[in-house]
Each structure stands twice: as structure tokens, then as C-alpha cells.
Amino acid sequence: MVTGTVESGSLQTAIEWMERDTDAEPVIEVEGLNFYYGRDRTLSDVSVSIPQHGVTAIMGPSGCGKSTFLRTLNRMYEVIPGARAEGTVLFAGEDIFKLDPVTLRRRIGMVFQRPNPFPKSIYDNVAYGPRVHGIRRRSVLDGLVEESLIRAALWDEVKNELKKSAFSLSGGQQQRLCIARALAVRPQVLLMDEPCSSLDPKASSQIEATTRELAAELTVVIVTHNLHQAARVSDHVGVFLSGGVLAEFGPTKKVFEAPRHPDVQDYLAGRFG
Amino acid sequence: MTERRRRRITQAIAFCLLGSAGLSVLLTLAIILYFMTAQGSRAVSWEFLTEFPRKGMTEGGIYPAIVGSFCLATGAIVISFPLAVSSAIWLSEYARGSLWVRVIRVGVNTLAGVPSIVFGLLGLAFFVGVLKLGVSVLAGALTLALLILPIIIRASEEALRAVPTSFREGALALGATQWQTVRTIVLPAALPGILTGAILGVSRAVGETAPIMFTAAAFYMARLPRSPFDKVMALPYHVFVMATENPNYWRTKDLQFGTTLVLLALVLSLNLGVVVWRTGLRRRKRW
Ligand SMILES: Nc1ncnc2c1ncn2[C@@H]1O[C@H](COP(=O)(O)OP(=O)(O)OP(=O)(O)O)[C@@H](O)[C@H]1O
Ligand SMILES: [Mg+2]
Secondary structure (H helix, E strand, O other): OHHHHHOOOOHHHHHHHHHHHOOOOEEEEEEEEEEEEOOEEEEEEEEEEEEOOEEEEEEOOOOOOHHHHHHHHOOHHHHOOOEEEEEEEEEOOEEOOOOOHHHHHHHEEEEOOOOOOOOOEHHHHHHHHHHHOOOOOHHHHHHHHHHHHHHOOOHHHHOOOOOOEHHHOOHHHHHHHHHHHHHOOOOOEEEEEOOOOOOOHHHHHHHHHHHHHHOOOOEEEEEOOOHHHHHHHOOEEEEEEOOOEEEEEEEHHHHHHOOOOHHHHHHHOOOOO | OHHHHHHHHHHHHHHHHHHHHHHHHHHHHHHHHHHHHHHHOOOOOHHHHHOOEEOOOOEEOOHHHHHHHHHHHHHHHHHHHHHHHHHHHHHHHHOOOOHHHHHHHHHHHHHHHOOHHHHHHHHHHHHHHHOOOOOOHHHHHHHHHHHHHHHHHHHHHHHHHOOOHHHHHHHHHOOOOHHHHHHHHHHHHHHHHHHHHHHHHHHHHHHOOHHHHOOOEOOOOOOOOOOOOOOEOOHHHHHHHHHHOOOOHHHHHHHHHHHHHHHHHHHHHHHHHHHHHHHHHHHHOOO
């Protein structure tokens, strides 16, 4: 099996094979995570292993700490005064709190609830990340921009107007632009916080399709309020309940068909949240 | 019925009062403009703008005063702008929410309320005296820089805070450092507001007399300033001198109004420029 895969001989193939072989390994391991805004505890004792590749959906009633959980994973909560995380979070085996946040956020990208393109051209939006990380060569940037827009399924719509302002795009296109922007720094994990909540059904299903495709090569963690969306798009599901307790985590099919926690049963049956 | 009637009358009275208050502002401006133009236009001519004063400043032009005011305002903005923008960046981006920000904001607001003559005396004591700059363009520009500092800080801070948080988050989430975020995203978005503050500062600096009276202004100069350590003539001080020092002050009435008209035109066109430019920018930026 080993020789079979590396047969073609190129190093690239070998690396790809090695990455694929680690599918079963968790890419993010959270252990005993507590989160505080000042004195208020928002996440309590969360432990979870997020598997590599595929889509992990995070669900739960409003205010239960889903966004907070996501923002812990790339340490974006640090910009909020008084916010504090305790516990261990390992990313690819490394303690994220010991990593440089700049390095961490380059490897764990994020897409926000509302599309937030910069007031720049489409091209400059996508090239922003690579430029910030020191890439200046035009040919390299061109390549990255094209690659990222293709992966975000936006290329065909914008390839002839890369110089136009990002604000000239529709909401759904803007959100895909934000996905492309995040992909341009080649992250291993992509965090998405309710990426479809401000979009119409058609734009939402486009984003869902994009997400599915991305999941082949990177790990997507997506927060969603939409049960159907979670069922369609995810391989694993985690359900938070109020108080920031992760009540349920497992393969999507299993969680939807036979949730163990009674409150999660109610939540999934649409009885609250 | 009577109740409704009473309300209608109250409404009408309030409308009249507020309306006439609004009108009186316009009227004041119109009166100033009319008076200045009517009286001043008699003196203003090409020679008036390009020649030196003659015969004990009872004839001739105001060229050196225009140049002097230009030097002082430029100097003030060059000194003040970087300082004010850095403070505003620090206040809005780095120290947001801390006790220091509140303390400094009180300080800035207090500074904005200090009478300009106080700045003049401070400049005389500190820049002219302690730093031994003498009565010079440099000392005057430094004094004016202090005077307009709070104006530019406040405008810049407001402009920076008006930049949506989502822009900052977007950049940080891509792995940009905070400084990269400020430099490449926040500052460009806030630039129109910051530059508006700068131009308001310049027009304030151009018009002030008290801060330069003891620190930079010359009664009369037969030549233009050659270095930052020279004294200069300046428009507002020139008016002041012609109106008070000259025993024949009534003979220079036209010249005084002419000078004031030039000053007013300068300030108004700076302000108007900002308004026009800003509406243009606002039409382009949408968030
Ligand atoms: N910046 C903040 N400062 C203080 N408390 C906060 C802050 N952000 C969130 N919280 C609190 O933390 C709790 C969890 O918030 P969070 O945004 O993570 O919830 P959520 O599950 O994402 O909710 P939603 O589904 O509405 O987006 C809430 O009770 C909220 O009030
Ligand atoms: Mg949320």
C-alpha cells in the first residue's frame, strides 16, 4: 500500500499521501477549556477532538458560546479586553497559547458572520493575506489570487473585473470573496461563524457546496443555526447548550439519529434554541 | 378640539423660533461676507497681493504677510500633524478602553478650551525664552502647532473609531499584526476624516493673532524670511497693527478690510475645499 501510493515517485505525492494518511488524527484537541468574559464564564470545561479534514458543525441555542469557542481556536478573542481562556488547546500537536498568534491565524483562517471585505479591489482583498506575509512577486500573487478564487467558486464570476471594488459584489459573492481571502494564505483549518446567516437560500447553498469541496483538503469548523444545513454539510457535529457546555459531539448521522443528551434531543427536534 | 389647537399654536411658535435662529446664523455670515467684500474689494488688486507695503504701511500690498502666514501655517501643520495622528492612533487602536485614554481625553479637551493668548504667552516663555528660538517663524509655528493639536487629535480619533471593527478583525484573522492592520486597513479608511481635521487646524492657525503676536510676528519686514529663525509678517497681525499702531489708522481702512478679505477668502476656501472633497470621497466609500 505504501509503495503503491508513492509509486509515481514525486515528493509532492508522498507528502499528499502522508497528509491523507493522518485523516483519523485530530487536528485540534481541546482539553478542559474554560472561557471568561471578565467574571462571566462562557465556556465550561469543554473537551473535544476535531478530526482532520471534513466539516465539523457547531450548533446550539443563541448565546451558548459557539462564536466564543471558534474565536478561541485562532485566539481572536484576545482583542476583547477582559476575555480570558484557560485549559489546553493543541493544534497539530502544538499548544496554541505558546504559538505566535500571527502564525496561528495564518494556519487557522476565519470567515465571519457578515461578509467583511476590505474597501479595496477584489484582487487586493485576496492578495492582502499573502502580502502581509511578505509575498511581493506579482506572478506569485496572481497565482494565489486565481487559485483561491477558484477554490471559493468565485473565479468565473469575477475574473474579468478583479480591479473593481469588492463592494460592487453581491452579499453572497462578498462572502465567497472572504472565503477566498482566507484561503489565499493556505490555512490548514477554516473557521466559519454562521457564514450564511446574512445570505439568501441560493447564495447559502453555493457556500455550502464550496464548503463541501474545501473539506477534501482542509478542516472546516462551521457554526450554524440551521439544522438542515448542518445535516447536509457536516461530517461531525458538536452541540453546545446554555452555560457553554459541549453536551454532544460525534459523527453527524449518529448525533442526529440518536443524541444521548435529552436537552440535545429537544434542541434537534426544534423544541428550543 | 382646544387641546389640538393649542398644540398647533405651540408647534407654530417653536417652528418660528427655531427657524429664525437658523436664519440668523445665515444672516450673520451673509452680513460678514457682504461687509468684507464691499469694503475690502476696493483695496484688493493684483498689486495688493504681490507687493510689499509702502509709506509706513499706508500704501502698497500685503505680499510678505501672505507669505508669512503661509510659512506659519505650513510649519504648524508639519509639526502638529504627525504628533496628533500618532496620539490618535494610540488612543483609538492601542489603548482603547484604558484609564489612560480617559485621562488623556480630558487633557485634550481642556487643551482645546484654553484661550489662544495663553498659548501666546506659553510660546513666548518656552519656545522664545527657554529654547532660545527668539521671535521667529519656528517659535510661532511651534506655538500654533500646540494650539491646533487638540483639534487634529479629536478629528483623527473620531475618524479612526468610525472605521468598522469588522475591517480590523478581517485583517487580524489573516495573520496581520496590529500595526499592519492599522497601517494598511484602518488608516486608509480613516484618511478623509483625518485630513479634514488637519485642514480645520490649518484654517484655525492661519486666522489666529494672539499665539504669534509675541512669538513670530514682525511689525514690518522689508524682505521675506530667509530662515526659520527670521521674524515674519502675518495677515491677522498685519490687520491688528494697521488698526491700532498707526496714528493714521483711518487712512488705512481700505487696506485693513482688503487684508481681512484675503484672510477670510483663504479660510473659507480651505473649508469649502474640504466639504467638496469629502462629499466626493463619501460617495465613493460605502460600508
Ligand atoms: N465581547 C463580549 N463581552 C462580554 N460578553 C460577551 C462578549 N461576547 C459574547 N459575550 C457573552 O458570551 C456569551 C456567548 O456569546 P457567543 O457570541 O459566543 O454566543 P453564540 O453561541 O455565538 O450566540 P449566537 O448564536 O447568538 O451567535 C453570551 O452570553 C454573550 O453575552
Ligand atoms: Mg455567534
